[in-house]
Amino acid sequence: MYRKGDNAWYALFVLPLTLVFVTVVVIPFFIGIGYSFVKWDGMKLNPMTYVGFDNYSRIFADSGFWTSALHTTIFTLASVLIINLLGLAYALIVTSRLRVRNAVRAVLFMPYMIGGLILGYIWQFIFSDMFKNLGQLTGWTRVFFNWLLDPDYALVAMIVVTTWQLAGYIMIIYINGIQSIPDDVVEAAKVDGANFWQTLFRVRLPLLMPAFTVCLFVTLSNCFKMFDVNVSLTGGGPNNATELMAMNIYSEIFLLSNYGYGQAKAIIFFIVIASITLIQVYQTKKREVEL
Amino acid sequence: MKTKKLLGILLASLLVMSLLSGCSLFSGGKPADKIIIFQSKVEITDQLKACAKAYEEETGVKVEVWETTGDDYLQQLKVRLNNNQHPTIFSLAPGAESQELKNYLADLSDLNFVDKIAENMAHEIDGKVVGIPYTLEGFGLVYNKSLIDASKVKDYDSFVQMLKDLKDQGVNGFSLSSESYFLIGHILNTPFALLDDPLDYINKLVAGEVKMQDTEEFKEFAKFMEAIREYTNNPLEVTYDKQCGDFATGKTASIHQGNWCYPMFKDYDIDFEMSLMPFPLMGNDKLAVSVPTCWFVNSQVSAAQQDAGKKFLEWLYTSETGKKYLMEEFKFIPVVEGMESPNLDPLSTAVSKFAAEGKTIGWPNSNWPAGIVDVYLQPVTQEFFTTNMSGEELLAKLTDAFVQAGNK
Numbered sequence: 001m002y003r004k005g006d007n008a009w010y011a012l013f014v015l016p017l018t019l020v021f022v023t024v025v026v027i028p029f030f031i032g033i034g035y036s037f038v039k040w041d042g043m044k045l046n047p048m049t050y051v052g053f054d055n056y057s058r059i060f061a062d063s064g065f066w067t068s069a070l071h072t073t074i075f076t077l078a079s080v081l082i083i084n085l086l087g088l089a090y091a092l093i094v095t096s097r098l099r100v101r102n103a104v105r106a107v108l109f110m111p112y113m114i115g116g117l118i119l120g121y122i123w124q125f126i127f128s129d130m131f132k133n134l135g136q137l138t139g140w141t142r143v144f145f146n147w148l149l150d151p152d153y154a155l156v157a158m159i160v161v162t163t164w165q166l167a168g169y170i171m172i173i174y175i176n177g178i179q180s181i182p183d184d185v186v187e188a189a190k191v192d193g194a195n196f197w198q199t200l201f202r203v204r205l206p207l208l209m210p211a212f213t214v215c216l217f218v219t220l221s222n223c224f225k226m227f228d229v230n231v232s233l234t235g236g237g238p239n240n241a242t243e244l245m246a247m248n249i250y251s252e253i254f255l256l257s258n259y260g261y262g263q264a265k266a267i268i269f270f271i272v273i274a275s276i277t278l279i280q281v282y283q284t285k286k287r288e289v290e291l
Numbered sequence: 292m293k294t295k296k297l298l299g300i301l302l303a304s305l306l307v308m309s310l311l312s313g314c315s316l317f318s319g320g321k322p323a324d325k326i327i328i329f330q331s332k333v334e335i336t337d338q339l340k341a342c343a344k345a346y347e348e349e350t351g352v353k354v355e356v357w358e359t360t361g362d363d364y365l366q367q368l369k370v371r372l373n374n375n376q377h378p379t380i381f382s383l384a385p386g387a388e389s390q391e392l393k394n395y396l397a398d399l400s401d402l403n404f405v406d407k408i409a410e411n412m413a414h415e416i417d418g419k420v421v422g423i424p425y426t427l428e429g430f431g432l433v434y435n436k437s438l439i440d441a442s443k444v445k446d447y448d449s450f451v452q453m454l455k456d457l458k459d460q461g462v463n464g465f466s467l468s469s470e471s472y473f474l475i476g477h478i479l480n481t482p483f484a485l486l487d488d489p490l491d492y493i494n495k496l497v498a499g500e501v502k503m504q505d506t507e508e509f510k511e512f513a514k515f516m517e518a519i520r521e522y523t524n525n526p527l528e529v530t531y532d533k534q535c536g537d538f539a540t541g542k543t544a545s546i547h548q549g550n551w552c553y554p555m556f557k558d559y560d561i562d563f564e565m566s567l568m569p570f571p572l573m574g575n576d577k578l579a580v581s582v583p584t585c586w587f588v589n590s591q592v593s594a595a596q597q598d599a600g601k602k603f604l605e606w607l608y609t610s611e612t613g614k615k616y617l618m619e620e621f622k623f624i625p626v627v628e629g630m631e632s633p634n635l636d637p638l639s640t641a642v643s644k645f646a647a648e649g650k651t652i653g654w655p656n657s658n659w660p661a662g663i664v665d666v667y668l669q670p671v672t673q674e675f676f677t678t679n680m681s682g683e684e685l686l687a688k689l690t691d692a693f694v695q696a697g698n699k
Contacts, residue, residue: 041391042369042373043369043372043373043391043392043394043395044372044373045394045395045591046391046394128528132528146528149525149527149528149677150677151677236670237527237669237670237673238527238670238673238674238677239670239671239673239674239677240670251662251665251666254366255661255662255665255666256661256662256666256696257391257661257662
């Protein structure tokens with residue numbers, strides 16, 4: 001029901017946030033588009049030359065950028081899959097009649113509360129020093145060696161740490177979804193003689209689609225934009241084998257001082273993430289069922 | 292009606308906010324009763340603050356010291372300069388860094404001690420003195436005198452012999468560490484510095500006219516790198532802390548470092564003597580010594596502020612109190628006439644000895660393309676230390692890196 005004062009209340013809550021969003025996201029975004037057409041090192045007093053679409057055409061020949069795009073794709077696909085499977089499994093466990101479920105829930109969520117940078121440094125120690133020592137102690141040097149020095153294993157290490165951090169968070173969203181499934185539907189299925197797996201695949205998962213939409217969106221965009229764990233765990237090494245796109249752009253802008261070119265990369269990066277996540281949301285939304 | 296009122300309040304608060312933020316824009320215009328220093332050398336932050344207090348007591352001008360974490364100083368400085376948060380005095384490495392920011396550097400030619408700065412040490416751009424040197428720093432092999440006889444490590448063969456002998460005794464003969472400059476940035480300086488005209492070579496290298504793999508100095512450098520990979524621990528598993536710790540406890544006989552690392556040893560009981568010796572590439576007997584950092588006055592603050600900044604530098608380098616802080620507190624090696632440092636640590640003593648004898652080579656690495664060490668050279672070196680690629684391939688990839696970084 002519409003009442004007279006409503007608009008004012010909406011404005012009170014929405015305007016401050018809109019204002020912040022416009023000043024720190026929308027306006028810089030458009031300024032950024034402008035910067036992507038110039039050659040500039042980022043200092044106000046230094047010359048800025050207009051180069052048109054040069055920055056964009058140069059990207060096609062930039063092998064470093066495309067390698068990092070490949071790493072990002074592999075990293076994102078693997079992480080999204082593992083995080084969601086684990087998150088869902090966790091959620092099913094902690095919503096069952098397990099006695100220690102509250103403790104388990106707290107422990108599983110905890111890694112998310114540690115910042116990505118710190119987490120990366122902690123795991124750096126585990127993957128290098130601890131693994132090496134474990135290998136020397138047990139003799140299983142084919143598993144326990146310094147993962148961060150091997151190009152392939154270093155990327156796996158990134159996936160492990162990201163999963164460890166995000167799975168607990170995703171679990172919370174799935175718990176929410178599971179708890180909002182009405183008991184009568186599940187009970188009805190049981191009465192009809194469905195076993196655990198049948199209830200899971202035929203009743204609970206289809207009703208979980210809204211949670212899937214959110215979780216896939218969160219993990220996809222988070223993994224694509226991954227930066228903090230990248231910097232602290234591997235620093236992009238060895239030999240750039242774990243350099244993700246966000247880090248490639250960061251180095252271009254802040255270490256090599258190519259603001260215009262880096263900005264062009266960032267715009268491409270934005271378009272890629274935006275289109276992939278939009279497609280994903282559209283596709284999963286279609287599959288959501290209404291009760 | 293209510294809507295309008297609320298909107299009115301919002302607009303009013305907006306206005307107030309913008310006014311408040313507007314104020315800070317004009318703070319640079321006040322008369323100079325305060326100057327701001329922003330500098331990169333974290334080791335002297337506390338001492339510099341004490342020094343600032345002393346200056347305020349003597350002259351009444353307040354000095355504010357902005358702190359930094361060190362690693363991202365340059366980015367922080369650029370952000371501040373772009374956002375009208377202007378420090379009066381800041382520091383930069385002379386070379387590619389100061390060239391990039393030369394529009395922000397005030398002319399310091401009229402400082403009263405400029406003519407007393409040691410030869411070639413004042414930093415000039417376009418014929419004007421813009422940077423006042425901090426100190427001298429030198430790098431090479433920091434070595435354990437009880438494990439290595441410096442007079443016997445003179446060239447490639449004796450260097451490798453030393454590595455082998457020590458390895459047989461269970462000691463790591465030489466160590467780099469995994470941080471970009473300690474891994475490749477410093478050690479690659481030597482072949483450049485031994486060339487007749489390093490700057491010319493860098494330009495030609497970037498233009499693709501010369502290649503490292505065709506240059507004698509670099510070919511020998513590649514042999515050194517192969518030997519280091521073969522006979523010493525993998526530097527990618529060694530951090531700066533571990534490198535210094537292993538050296539201090541005698542597990543490593545020599546590390547590629549400079550006199551800046553001496554404070555790292557203060558937590559250890561060291562029972563041996565140490566010193567610095569040149570990296571013996573092509574029989575090199577000269578230490579890489581130069582000015583790591585200079586003071587600059589910001590040309591974008593008011594004239595009164597610039598004057599106040601210059602007065603501070605004059606006070607620092609000519610007054611008794613200022614000199615005391617430079618020598619005794621900051622532990623700098625003198626670069627201006629009329630200063631003496633009474634108690635230098637062993638490594639700094641070696642640096643000033645080499646400097647006094649004129650047995651020094653420069654730091655052409657400060658003229659490499661900006662950002663090249665972190666973004667291009669480090670990955671290539673990581674590849675070298677994790678695979679079996681040959682020294683020649685390493686040179687080819689380093690050459691490519693220079694071409695790429697220089698043509699961005």
